[in-house]
Amino acid sequence: MIEFTIIAWVMSFLAIASALYAIKTKDLLSAAISMGIASLVVSIMFLLLQAPDVAITEASIGAGLTMAVFIYAIGKTERWEE
Amino acid sequence: MVVHAVLLIAIPLLSAFLIPLIRKISKWFTISILTLNSIFSILVLFEVYNKGMIYEIIAFSPPVGIYLAIDNLSALLALIINVFGAINFVSTLKEKSFKFHMLYLLAIAGSTGIVITGDIFNMFVFFEITAVASYALVASKKSEKAVEGAIKYMILGSLGSTFILMGIALIYSQMKSLNIYDIANRISMMNENIKWISFAFLLTGIGVEAELFPLNGWVPDVYEGASSGIASLLSFGPSKAAIYAIARLLIVIFPSMHTYEIALWIGVATLLMGEIAAFMQTDAKRMLAYSSIGQMGLILIAFSLVSQGIRYSIPASFFLIVSHASAKSSLFLLSHKNKMGSALTKYGGITAVLSLIGMPPLAGFWGKWYLFLGAASEKLWLVIILIFFSGIIEAAYFARYLHRSIGEEKMEASYAYPMAVLSTFSLAFGLLPFIYKMANMHLLGGV
């Protein structure tokens, strides 16, 4: 059980850190990527919490497709926030 | 004949899915589907009128499954959304894209779903459908203002959706149920603080759609940017559905003195804010948008009077909803050109304005009358005086608007006819005697 707790803490920290980085950074591309990382971490959390269905969905949509949409959108506009 | 209320949602969804296959005739198909749905909604209304509240189970009986729960107000709102949707569609006939028609149908289906569902998560899902369809419809004018409005709407709307979801999650964590009546029966067992927190989340989330102050920053921009037909759709569809959702929240799930009081003062703030902001507005659509905010406040006040004035609260909201839906959608259609050249538009515009100000025998009068009786039975004199104050301001800017709209220029028939028909509803609902019995039936099966 202790391993689970440690992993959970690490994962939460990672998720929050990458989310904060996504807010903080001026580079929209890395913001999108760090959002993807956050979703990936969250999907691992889901898996640990025994919700495989949600984990699969989160991984493919949150980490995959959403990021692609963001990146396409950034490609059409500006990469750097002013 | 058994009326399946679920068809009100299933048919537009089915046809929305079907439209890409029959792109060429999508316009006429949409019209026929909207007409069919209007007929269904009228049948549902009569069913409710004859039998009282209807429940329709979907897949499994609740609380494990979902059901639709239709009371007099939701039947009325379903009727308004579908019938007005069909009439209002005439004004958007110029749109050729089949995707527009799909989105229109989805917005109608979503708003109908919000009002007839008896399950809180299902309500959220329909909120999402309505909201997403509305964002696209607002932006469909493709002008800069429309896109700006749509983006604001989208940001605030998604914020609101998140809050609704959080509120639902909090409730589910405690009650292990999503059925509104199941929750309502056992709400007293809920942890007091979580109850209030989830109420706050739900109120905030739905309040964004229901144009409550101060959650309504998107309103003026959206109504200004959207084309007249869509502004009209928004004024009778999603916003009315959302205010009804708040009523269910307030009256069924969280009935308590505190929530009524909070809703009352939010309503008063919304009313005053909307009317005062509309007073000096020069752009017609923005003025109507602010005025909508005010009217939503009025409806919320009506809903919040249920503790003492329950006898009057439901009829008041019933008539206010009808009056506002018909009058405001008609005025938004008028704002297409703001010219009342023909007799038809004159009739429509003047009837709408008189109903909003509350002149008998239009529906708006009965709404305000029952609202006042309800407030008087709770001895809320301050609230009554504030409503008077806002009413006078309303009269001033509407008179100005009417005067400005005088002109020889005529509007297209596709705007003039729906406008006149929509206004007629506030006249008809004020005069038909059986409407009163309908209005006076209790909300949600016996509050």
Next chain:
Amino acid sequence: MRKQASVVITVIFFLSLTFAFYQISSSYNYMENKYDYTNPINESSANESVPQHYIKDTKNETGAINVVTAIVVEYRGFDTLGEVTVLFTAATGVGFLLYNLYSRKKNKREANLILREGSKIVLPFALLTGAYIFIHGHLTPGGGFPGGSVIASGFLLMMLSYPKFFMNEKRLSVLESLAGITFVLIGLFGLIFATYFLQNYLNLGNVGYLISAGIIPLIYIAVGFKVGSELASVIQNLKEVQE
């Protein structure tokens, strides 16, 4: 001023959220009190809480091993129909707004060799995985949504590696429509062959086998196709937009 205010409010906001969740965790217990329904259709309901019902009776009632699937498709199938529609609405909205902005003539840079060759190998597996996920939705974790999105991500991979890769939009939307129609029709057949909308009217079959659980696999296949084609078309729409 605005910045400071927003910082302060955000801090307060999160503090209160923390408070809320603390409250929840401190009072977390299953409430198992008896129901007291005034409303007539609920009289037959069990004397147990909804989660317990899901865990105990899912197999008998729906024939699905995966409880989540049973909940998503059967017990709360109407919600799923709604969710599918949300996605559909979003896809339609994106397509509608970007309709006049397409350009397909631009020269685009080729992706590098590894990506190109790798994606050729990965694509069949991605599609197969996606199909597996939604066909086996009632047996194993997964279902229509993840399956569809896995398929869509396979196509995303193709778009990334071959900038000229292009899916026929009309066919995509026909597929999407057919899948949606199937879903609603399955529901409507419930109204006709059984009593309620979306009610199961097929044989539940042998629990645990591929062909079992009544309408669940059918719906999930429809959902899978729908989600896959929608997401793919959304991405394609975004990709093809003129700059």
Next chain:
Amino acid sequence: MLDIIIAELLLAILITFFVGKKLAAIIAFFISLLPLVALLDWASMYGFKFISFGIEKSMNIAISGITLHLAITPLSWFFGIMIFSLFPAIMLFSYSFYDKNDGFYPFMLLALFSSFGILLARDMLTLFLFWEMMSWSSFILIYRNKDKEATIIYLVFSTLSAFLIIFGILLLYSQNNSLLFSEINLTPNLETVVAIISMISGFAVKAALMPLHVWAPVVYSKSDEPFVAFLAGGLSKLGYYGMFLFMFSLPGAKIMEEYFSHISPNYILAVIGALSAFIATIIAFMQDDIRKLLAYSSIGQLGYIAVGLGIGSQLAITGALFQAFNHAFFKAVLFLAAGAVAYRTGKWKISELGGVAYKMPITFTIALLSIFTLAAIPITSGFAAKWLLYEAAIKAKYIFVAPIMLIAGVGAFLYSFRILYGVFLGGNNHPDIKEAPKSMLAAMFVLVLPMIIFVIFPGYALDMMSRALSDAGIASIPHTVFTIKTSLASYNAIAVLITLIAALIPAFLIYKSKPHRIVDFKDNYLAGEIPSKYENISMHAAHNFYKPVEDVMKPYFEPGTIEYYKGIYKGLAILSNTLRKVYTGFTQDYAIYVAIFLLTVMGWLIWL
């Protein structure tokens, strides 16, 4: 029977929407006779019997879950006679006044219908319902004329009036739990008093009492004359009907006197009425637009009625009712006459008119008779009414009120003179006009008849009033057909008439004995005013006739009530413009609002 009358009225309203101008006028004329027929039928409760159809005296109609209680009372009968006599005449007048049917007839009939409803209403909701219908039908009639200020100001003030009335209704309802007049028991407590005062101020808006009169000059001067004749003659009387109903039929006046030990609102009402009469008279004789002049004159004359109601004694109320009756007719006639003159000349400015009497002698004669009544020249019924009021004020020791009223009465001569001289007499500015069309003349003649009758038989008028008063439990003044007896003196119309004729005969002989000439308007002095060099002066005698008085008075009236209302408007505008800034247009701000809202609701519910 009554339901048939109501149905016919409604049907006629619908039909007149769609038919042509002539047919609409004819239908409107005959339909507008219906209420009069009903009233004559109901006259049996007065002991008269003219015709008998056996129309029910009371009826209940259920509509939209509400029961409308309708019944006739002596009080409403009295007001009904005076209001419904106007309508047929107005319809007759407008037969040649309008070239096309653009909404005048249907909405005028709607106004008629709702006046009928107001007078028959036996519960507060019915009263309010018809009151509002009246408000909006007249709003549409005003809106037809496309004047911005009139449109806005009328709608705002009728909304204000409606809200004041409904506030009173709600206060009374919350105490008695009934809307029926017969079930309302007034008790002297704060809520009742507030209710009565609120209602009186609500009705005072329509009655154009002084601080709430602002809409009247604007609307009167910017609308068509046939409609204004109804506004001034009929609608304002309905305002006083409402006041009378709540002050005396329900004894609101008594309750207020019981509640306030020192100065009761009744006294304040009397003072306001007197001031209204005084100030409006002074403003009236400064006007150049004949419609504005008549509008201010209306406000002044209506002030007398308020004085009567405020004093509240037997004499005073009789005087008030008498004054109301006279005013209904003479003001309608004057507005119609102004309309007839404008129909022929197209002018409303006194300084552009003149000598109309030579071309339109019948119009002139009729207008002259009403001006006599307006100016309360002895022998006219106007004099009888005002005399009763003066006497009541003196007897009630209203030291402040009586002199002001007297001065205002003299003021009425001053502006009546302007109409007479500036419009009708003097040099002829309009050589090629004709007499007004016959339908207009007939309309005006019908309306002037009661004034002639009551000159000789004031007793008949008092008969009608005494029944109306008995409704409120007030005994009538002793009178015969020719004389009115009060404690101070007795007024005998015949005696006065004989004296007057005796005095007039020598005057007439002197006038005839010498040849005289018609003085041209331009043949006069400038009354001591030196025209400034660049002023585009008119040499018309009526132009700046009272300039010296005006120069003295104007500084006191300049920052009048209108300025006060403008101040309110400006304040609201500033408030609106400030509050609108909440909507900054930045989505970030809106998101912050959402968070604040969430926290507020949460905090409120958890910690309160």
